[in-house]
Amino acid sequence: MPQWSDYRTGERIKILRGRDITQEQLAEATGLSLPTIRAAEQDRRMSLPTLLKIARALSVDTSVVLGQQAPRRAMGSDDRATLRELSISVHDTSSGYLHGDIEPVPLNALKAVMKHAWRLYWQGSYGELGAILGPLLRDAAVTAEASEGALAEGALGCLSDAYQAAACTANLLGARDLAYASVGHARAAALRVGDPLRTARVDAARSWIYLRDGRLDHSLSVAEAAARSIEPRYSDQEPERLTTYGNLLNRCAVTAARAEHEGATSDFLSQLHAVGARLGSERDYHGARFGPQTATTQAVGIKVTLGDPGSALTLINSVSGSDLGKLAEVSRNRYMLDVALAQTDAKMYDKALDTLETVMHGAPEWARHQALPSVIVQRIGKASTARLRRISKMIGVKAFPSNGFAPPTAKTAL
Template identity: 30%
Template sequence: MSTGLADNVRKYRRTAGLNQEGLAEAAGLSLSTVRKAEQGGHVSMDTMAALAGALGVTTSALFASEAPRSVVGLQDEVNRRNLAELRRALMPPLGLSAPLSEPGEAEAPSVIRQGVQDGHALYQADRYDAVAKRLPPLLLGSEAAVSALEGEEKRHAMIAQAHALLLTGKYLTQVRQYDMAYYALAEAIRLARETGKTQLAATGVVGLCWLLLRQDRFDESEQLAARTAAEVEPRMSEAKPAQLAVWGELWLRVAAAACRNNRPDVAKHARRMAATAGGALDREHTRFPSHWGSFGPVTAEAKAVEDLALTGDARGVLRRADEGPLSSRATTNVGRLSSNNWGRHRLDVAHAHLLVGSHQDAMDELVHLRDTADVWLTHQPMARRVMQGILRTRKRTLTKDMRSMAAHLGIAG
């Protein structure tokens, strides 16, 4: 945590008339954690939310603007090299006239849209390297088509380009390349609006709100999602599944931002709205880019359980993790979560097991996720937090699985 954040915690604690012991008790944290926060040490977002709740302020109020810390290690340089081709296709240098970019071969809009569907299937299958290789020709081909065509054909090419940009933004957000992802999503929203595709633009907004959440921009994510949900609210008796899905996804973003920002009443209302949208669907629906991801009654419940995880209610997470809409019987009838949402849900379960001291159960969850989504798992800070917690608190000798998982996640034993 930065010194600015530490100063804010200290300032709000004194304003509330609390000493460090009182803040620790009110937040349900140890005294050493509060001291660490006020000394500028790194604390998790969960801890920040707990401190904000005890102080009666939003989590965002504790943040401060400071110079970033130095990047340690080679990962930033490796990512820069690995994404060089995609960066050239997405963000070519701009001069006084035309962009300085490689001329792409114009593709028919139908070919671009099919390429996006194929790329999204690879994304869902956790094949991120294959997605990264497919995106540059999709972007260049769609840009060339927009430049070459006119009239209604140009409009269809612009829509296809928006599809390609949405997939690019989705992939880049997942691998935490946020500035590039923002550019892709903003361009996709712009193209969708220019071509009159409100539903497509709303899909882009769902993705942008996810990116803002990833950047801890909770106020902006909540406000953008709520405003867009109001603008696209469907007539329930006439709404198509994709309309219900994107509206429900927007309410999920409102809830996620509000919960993280210590606004529980807003989060509760948003979860009810998302549940309404999920309940109006007969099953889980996945139709990118008509909406962002899989959505339905199972997704709405999984995200409600995520709120319990964010507030530290480990037993609540474990109680609801495999019941109701999340039970195996229900998912057989109405469909499963998307692979990414399922993974995030099981990481919440793993963390809950860790909090109640069930190390082997936490490991079982991590091992299953590595078996089914090994690349995805390496991009999840929560997976590293769980593994670090096991390493820190386990008193017996580590098992072979534990040593292997620590290596897989890049954690020193």
């Protein structure tokens, strides 16, 4: 397979344009003529101003168009635009660059928009989420700067949450530098508010960023420390604390499983189920989601990671349709990928493909940013069928690794 730098500049423009943007639409977005766009894609001529306009319209750096840097995995034009707007908003607000025409916003309005933002995140609507996070960050920053007392603290809380949502979105889309920057700003704002639960929620997000970056020791230590800092007493039934604590225990269990710490994973799983039982139902607290159904469905993925598909299948059989209905859409889709992987490991290839195809058809945009579909297809590769090839094409991978290396495992599919 050719490297990104192997393509001609015109070919790279065409690839970045993809099926979503026609040459006519690119010409309109850049303000250039259609013949100019065609000439650029045919490598006949392209001036520096033309290059800059095309790169901006495609929401990439000029180095990507020139082949000096590869585009991120599974990144479409909408994703690139989302990240560009997020990056501008995060860096402008964190550096204090606030436009003078922005007025403070009532706190209730900020909280309502932030609640909607979390809803979009858990639905997997990242394009719409990116569109509202930029204005939300600016409004929250201006309001916090112009206010005092409880109003300033409330605005800072919304600012912290908005930075955290930006960090989680960037992490999912593979923009690790932006994720690190955003979660750092989220923590700074949470500390200014002095809210231990908000700080702990931000640390759960940081732990996830470390996990996806392969920094397992850091991921586990951050999640453990945050969990200890807010650990509820046995008599404590505060749902907000239990939800945040359970969310952190989940991060601990997943990371311990990836690091192959089986004893620690088992302990975390026991605590996970106990906290879920204490909560009694699924809860959502400022982006932190947890409950008994989350505890069970997360345990499925953890068992698969530990190489125990039999236990995973037993858990799967205990999960009902009504249980799944209580999960957020993103959590439900992730669980179904874990189910497909468990079925693959148990050599239930037809069922695994059924499950995988359901997810790919139901949530194609979300699935593009997940590693597990590729893992599943490559592990079923030896059972070649036309159906497998069709699903492979949907994912954008080959069913058969051609380089002689073993396919990735659940432990490496971060």
